[in-house]
Amino acid sequence: MTGAVLRVNPLVLLAVGLGSLLGSFAVRDLTTGLVTLAAYALAVVLTVPSWRYPLLCLLFCSIAAASVVWSTWRLGGHDEAKAFTAGLRILVLAWPGSVAAGYVDPARLGDHLAQSLHLPGRFVAAFSAALQRFWSLVREWQELERVRRARGVGPSRSPLATLRYAAGAAFALLVQAMRGASRASVAMDARGFADAHHRTWAEPATWTRADVAGLAVATGLALVPLVLHLT
Amino acid sequence: MLHALVGALGSTYAGDLSGEVEVDGRVGLLVQNPEDALVAAHVGRDVAFGPENLGLGRDETWARVDAALTAVGLDVDREHLTVALSGGEKQRLALAGQVALRPDVLLLDEPTSMLDDASAARVRDAVLAVARDRTLLVVEHRLEPWLPHVDRVVVLGPGAVVVQDTDVAGFLAGPPPDGVWFPGLPDPEPVPVPAPLVEPASSAVHALAGVDVVLRARTLRGSQLTQALSGVDLAVRPGEVAALVGPSGSGKSTALGVLGGLVRPTSGTVTPDLRRARTRELAALVGWVPQNPEHGFVTTRVADEVGRTSERVGRTVDVDAVLELLGLAHLREANPYRLSGGEQRRLALAAALAHRPGTVLLDEPTVGQDRGTWSAVAGWVRAAADAGATVALSTHDDLAPRDVEVRLDDGRVVA
Structure with missing residues (x-):
């Protein structure tokens, strides 16, 4: 728990996700899967500032993995080893990337996408501003929840009603998000974004020694399942 | 009408557009809710968004950022988190974002309606300080505080037709238009509810x-x-x-x-x-x-x-x-x-x-x-x-x- 993940270059974080995704294809047996997952877990524990978010990601990925285990077991001739390997593969594929993505700083990611990877400036600026707005949706959801509860249409104990409630609130959030997006786009265009064909970047995109080390670790982790598979 | 002037009609907002909009020079828009204008997590980077769009170099960009923050009286450093600003400060940050662009025309869409009186006065002072020789267009319900600083008043009716277009003296001399917070009118009477x-x-x-x-x-x-x-x-x-x-x-x-x-x-x-x-x-x-x-x-x-x-x-x-x-x-x-x-x-x-x-x-x-x-x-x-x-x-x-x-x-x- 060092919080190193907050200081590292956002492209390194994306490399972790991409590496685990590619590496997961080499997960062909239980041992490989378990060792790879343990390696990523160690890396996560050593670098994140708090355990809550990684555990939440693990929970969601586990739901996906469990459904894969179940269907593989049902359809794959009741072979437990094969089923659990398939589940582990999903965890290796999705979990490290979902954790890493959460810690990306939108502005720094924008700097690097545009200056290190030379992606189109307008696209990058819009993408970075959109990521920036993501957290305002959380607040918006809380407000919607409050109003609905006071209107007598809040979540209740019946699962069906809760489902209907969630669908209605999600639709309202979507409407709010789209309205917010058009207001934001007017505000951005009024700040010269409309005719920004050759944007510059106020901050340089730098690579430190720690970033290079981070990239090496990401590559190393991605190679773990491949090496285990070949030996 | 403001959205027509910044060219957002028909592109961002759907609908039929007829007639012509003519604008001379660079147009800046200050929106009602400053949250909508935020693009970055840090104050400096947020103001820099405009200069980046203009394609300015790093030195010029940061010089403009610092000058803009000073001009609107926002006394925080570049690394200050935008989420930690109060409503009035956010609106002045948004204004700084416009100032850094050096616009010729400044459009304000109810810039103080979400603020308390003291914060609204500070935002208004900041606007007037940077407006000087620029064209200023304010859309506002509570227009009294702006009246000493504007030259003309345009009243819009339903369907955005121009009901009245006069200088300030003419506006104050004329009959109060329907529904407008006309200075000096008695406070509106609450509607009786059975x-x-x-x-x-x-x-x-x-x-x-x-x-x-x-x-x-x-x-x-x-x-x-x-x-x-x-x-x-x-x-x-x-x-x-x-x-x-x-x-x-x-x-x-x-x-x-x-x-x-x-x-x-x-x-x-x-x-x-x-x-x-x-x-x-x-x-x-x-x-x-x-x-x-x-x-x-x-x-x-x-x-x-x-x-x-x-x-x-x-x-x-x-x-x-x-x-x-x-x-x-x-x-x-x-x-x-x-x-x-x-x-x-x-x-x-x-x-x-x-x-x-x-x-x-x-x-x-x-x-x-x-x-x-x-x-x-x-x-x-x-x-x-x-x-x-x-x-x-x-x-x-x-x-x-x-x-x-x-x-x-x-x-x-x-x-």
Whole structure:
């Protein structure tokens, strides 16, 4: 728990996700899967500032993995080893990337996408501003929840009603998000974004020694399942 | 009209566009809600967005950023987090974002409507300080503070037709146009609301004792704790309108939310304790009018919207009488999302309160309203209290009705 993940270059974080995704294809047996997952877990524990978010990601990925285990077991001739390997593969594929993505700083990611990877400036600026707005949706959801509860249409104990409630609130959030997006786009265009064909970047995109080390670790982790598979 | 001038019609906002828009020079727009203009997590980077779009070099960009922050009087360093700014500071940040672009024309869309008087005055001073030789166009309901600084007044009627276009002296000499907050007019009269529409079956005293609320704005990259309320004691009685006043960010909305069981206190006692009440029980007792009317809409038809909560709590409501009273009868079949701002505000009021709850809570109910909508909101508030309901509202509008006033500052009751 060092919080190193907050200081590292956002492209390194994306490399972790991409590496685990590619590496997961080499997960062909239980041992490989378990060792790879343990390696990523160690890396996560050593670098994140708090355990809550990684555990939440693990929970969601586990739901996906469990459904894969179940269907593989049902359809794959009741072979437990094969089923659990398939589940582990999903965890290796999705979990490290979902954790890493959460810690990306939108502005720094924008700097690097545009200056290190030379992606189109307008696209990058819009993408970075959109990521920036993501957290305002959380607040918006809380407000919607409050109003609905006071209107007598809040979540209740019946699962069906809760489902209907969630669908209605999600639709309202979507409407709010789209309205917010058009207001934001007017505000951005009024700040010269409309005719920004050759944007510059106020901050340089730098690579430190720690970033290079981070990239090496990401590559190393991605190679773990491949090496285990070949030996 | 502002959106036409910045060229957003037909591209960002759908619709048919005819005629021509002519603009000479670079146009800057300050929007109503500064949150919409935020593009970055840090103050410096946010202001730099404009210069980056102009393709300026790094030295020039940062020189403009620093100059712009000084010009609007925002005395924070470049690394300051944008989420940690108050409403007034955010609006000045947005203005700095415009100043850094050096626009020839500055358009302002109700730039101070979400701010308390002191913050609004600071934003106005900042605008006037940077406007000097630029063209300035302000869209505003409460126009009095701007009048000494503008040359012309244009009054728009329904359908955005120009009703009047004169110099300031001519405007002040002429008859007051309908619905406009004309300087010197007597305060608008609250609309009389018949008691049967608002009379609750029962009502209760709501009280807070030693309430603390710590809000956590969380992102994965760090979280920011804000002490929204500290040690608040407060009581609202049946038949009484309590106005919670104080600067933006002083905890008014949070205090309302705690009163209604919608926000969980970190410590302290709330009576009655509604935090665990189920949605129908809560709705039967409490009506909550949110600051953003669209947050409250749960149906796709105006008439359904008014009747929905009554259905849920098993009361009958005369939907047509309510719509008639609020001037919404002709919109009975319309979709709530398609109404104008003032119509939405009146509908949100009806939707939240038509079922005659014993406790009525309103969050900034008179922000950015014309005189007609203001009268409807004030009338309903007054009538509900007179019929025995317990009413509390947060406001920075001095005209909003009240029997008692609770002044909050920095999360504490100061008077």
